[in-house]
Amino acid sequence: MERAPGIPQPVEALPAVSLAERRERIQRVLRGDLAEDRRRRLRERLITGWLFLAAAISVLTTAGIIYTLSIETIHFFQRVSLVEFFTDTQWTPLFAEKHFGIAPLAVATLLVSSIAMLVALPLGLLAAIGLAEYLPPRLARLIKPILEILAGVPTVVYGYFALLFVTPLLQRFIPNLQVFNVLSAGLVMGIMILPLVASLSQDAMLAVPQSLREAAYALGATKLEVVWRVVVPASLSGIVASFILAVSRAVGETMIVVIAMGNTPRLSFNPLEQMQAMTAYIVQVSLGDTPHGTLEYQTIFAVGTTLFLITMGLNLLSFRFLRRFREIYQ
Amino acid sequence: MSAPTTERRHIVVPPGQPALRVETLSVWYGTRQAIREISMVIPERSITAIIGPSGCGKSTLLRAFNRMHDTTPGARVEGKVWRNGIDLYAPDTDPVWVRRQIGMIFQRPNPFPKSIFENVAFGLRVNGYRGDVAARVEQALRAAALWDEVKDKLDASALALSGGQQQRLCIARALAIEPQILLMDEPCSALDPVATMRIEDLMRELAKSYTIVIVTHNMQQASRVSDYTAFMLAGEDRIGELIEYAPTREMFIRPRDRRTEDYITGRIG
Numbered sequence: 001m002e003r004a005p006g007i008p009q010p011v012e013a014l015p016a017v018s019l020a021e022r023r024e025r026i027q028r029v030l031r032g033d034l035a036e037d038r039r040r041r042l043r044e045r046l047i048t049g050w051l052f053l054a055a056a057i058s059v060l061t062t063a064g065i066i067y068t069l070s071i072e073t074i075h076f077f078q079r080v081s082l083v084e085f086f087t088d089t090q091w092t093p094l095f096a097e098k099h100f101g102i103a104p105l106a107v108a109t110l111l112v113s114s115i116a117m118l119v120a121l122p123l124g125l126l127a128a129i130g131l132a133e134y135l136p137p138r139l140a141r142l143i144k145p146i147l148e149i150l151a152g153v154p155t156v157v158y159g160y161f162a163l164l165f166v167t168p169l170l171q172r173f174i175p176n177l178q179v180f181n182v183l184s185a186g187l188v189m190g191i192m193i194l195p196l197v198a199s200l201s202q203d204a205m206l207a208v209p210q211s212l213r214e215a216a217y218a219l220g221a222t223k224l225e226v227v228w229r230v231v232v233p234a235s236l237s238g239i240v241a242s243f244i245l246a247v248s249r250a251v252g253e254t255m256i257v258v259i260a261m262g263n264t265p266r267l268s269f270n271p272l273e274q275m276q277a278m279t280a281y282i283v284q285v286s287l288g289d290t291p292h293g294t295l296e297y298q299t300i301f302a303v304g305t306t307l308f309l310i311t312m313g314l315n316l317l318s319f320r321f322l323r324r325f326r327e328i329y330q
Numbered sequence: 331m332s333a334p335t336t337e338r339r340h341i342v343v344p345p346g347q348p349a350l351r352v353e354t355l356s357v358w359y360g361t362r363q364a365i366r367e368i369s370m371v372i373p374e375r376s377i378t379a380i381i382g383p384s385g386c387g388k389s390t391l392l393r394a395f396n397r398m399h400d401t402t403p404g405a406r407v408e409g410k411v412w413r414n415g416i417d418l419y420a421p422d423t424d425p426v427w428v429r430r431q432i433g434m435i436f437q438r439p440n441p442f443p444k445s446i447f448e449n450v451a452f453g454l455r456v457n458g459y460r461g462d463v464a465a466r467v468e469q470a471l472r473a474a475a476l477w478d479e480v481k482d483k484l485d486a487s488a489l490a491l492s493g494g495q496q497q498r499l500c501i502a503r504a505l506a507i508e509p510q511i512l513l514m515d516e517p518c519s520a521l522d523p524v525a526t527m528r529i530e531d532l533m534r535e536l537a538k539s540y541t542i543v544i545v546t547h548n549m550q551q552a553s554r555v556s557d558y559t560a561f562m563l564a565g566e567d568r569i570g571e572l573i574e575y576a577p578t579r580e581m582f583i584r585p586r587d588r589r590t591e592d593y594i595t596g597r598i599g
Contacts, residue, residue, distance in 0.1 A: 211440035219453035220430035
């Protein structure tokens with residue numbers, strides 16, 4: 001019989017095999033599979049073990065930090081009351097007449113962070129809008145890394161930039177500006193955290209679906225209206241989260257405040273004067289010759305814990321905002 | 331360089347007042363041409379369907395009618411679109427003014443992440459409407475056959491509505507600024523059959539007072555709702571052209587062009 005090409009030939013009849021031989025073959029295959037299976041399981045367990053170890057190290061480090069902080073902080077508060085810590089307006093643990101009021105340090109930190117945010121918020125938001133909405137994508141891709149270089153500059157450089165460039169510049173316009181002052185430190189810190197705000201806000205804006213922009217254009221909105229009435233509101237929680245992360249970065253910033261803001265803990269609200277930020281105090285004591293176990297030594301842990309709680313609170317808040325943001329567009 | 335087309339095209343000119351007169355319209359994305367020299371007349375207060383296989387440039391043509399290509403980087407339009415003696419692409423024609431008169435409904439419902447009320451009020455707010463916003467919102471929601479379903483939850487998020495409700499909300503949002511023409515880009519492709527039927531009923535109702543141009547993949551939909559049908563096809567150079575344009579009934583019963591017949595009967599596309 002003729003067969004058209006392409007049609008497969010009928011399968012040859014299987015060679016006769018005894019039942020016992022078939023059973024033996026099956027068992028051989030199963031044994032091999034089992035051995036392979038065991039090897040695979042072992043390999044997987046090994047990998048899981050490594051991953052667990054890596055995760056455990058970071059968790060343990062955090063736990064260790066919290067443990068050290070709490071032990072010394074508890075010792076500190078056994079000798080100094082919480083009331084004094086929060087209500088006293090002087091911070092003089094290193095002097096003969098000791099006061100333990102966190103207020104001068106906290107106010108200095110908040111003041112310098114506020115100035116930094118006054119710079120970083122509007123500029124960062126505008127930079128993000130420009131990158132996400134106005135610049136051609138190719139140009140934005142070119143500019144963003146340049147902006148992010150700002151975030152990579154060592155903070156010690158920013159500190160000297162504030163002290164040796166910004167302060168003398170400002171002194172031409174504000175004669176009574178002190179050599180160490182909150183204003184310069186805040187302005188430069190603002191420039192430092194600007195890329196953080198710009199980059200995260202831009203990501204939030206790029207996550208807004210193009211279809212929403214088109215919907216607004218189709219309703220007769222101008223570019224400006226599309227940006228301010230659709231894109232910014234739709235990415236608001238992402239923008240807010242970037243602001244909060246930037247604040248927490250500012251609060252924890254150390255080198256700029258150590259170099260350019262001064263080391264005198266004074267309760268004041270005048271940004272033209274010198275003050276000491278929380279982080280700067282910790283540096284001062286750490287570098288000094290304060291013996292372990294003394295009350296002076298414990299003060300830095302009390303300050304450190306306060307700082308830790310502030311930044312952790314801010315980070316948690318920002319994660320909540322980010323989560324809400326993701327829920328909208330999933 | 332492609333040779334100019336000399337073949338005879340079956341393109342009718344609908345009688346009556348034209349809503350849009352399209353003249354040798356071509357669109358490029360970067361260096362790639364997407365549609366070539368399309369000329370047609372869209373009749374007023376009727377539904378015109380644009381059909382054709384994927385990639386034939388249906389949506390590209392539709393988006394040229396309200397200058398949506400202006401918002402796409404790299405897109406370029408040549409040719410003219412006339413409306414009441416004004417060329418929509420003339421240098422002194424404001425694209426925002428064009429889109430205010432020619433609204434658009436998109437393939438996927440795209441409500442803003444705002445309340446139902448604010449979605450419908452959006453167009454009024456950006457156009458500086460000074461009258462009673464609440465009344466216009468209600469009127470638009472009624473016109474889109476959505477009012478009864480949402481009247482008790484106008485402050486609820488628009489994203490909580492079902493897909494079909496969201497699409498009707500988008501129609502209400504477009505109607506609120508009282509455009510004269512509505513462009514619909516496959517408005518039912520993301521909806522189930524029941525929601526699709528509701529939108530089609532709504533379209534028939536709206537066609538009494540608006541001009542509607544709808545792009546659809548679905549030939550049954552085109553034959554059910556439209557008065558005129560345009561068939562587009564991309565040749566071997568992947569540039570979309572208008573092949574045939576006729577009253578819908580005529581096109582589906584007795585297509586003049588071989589290629590239209592092949593497409594309608596399911597031989598291509």
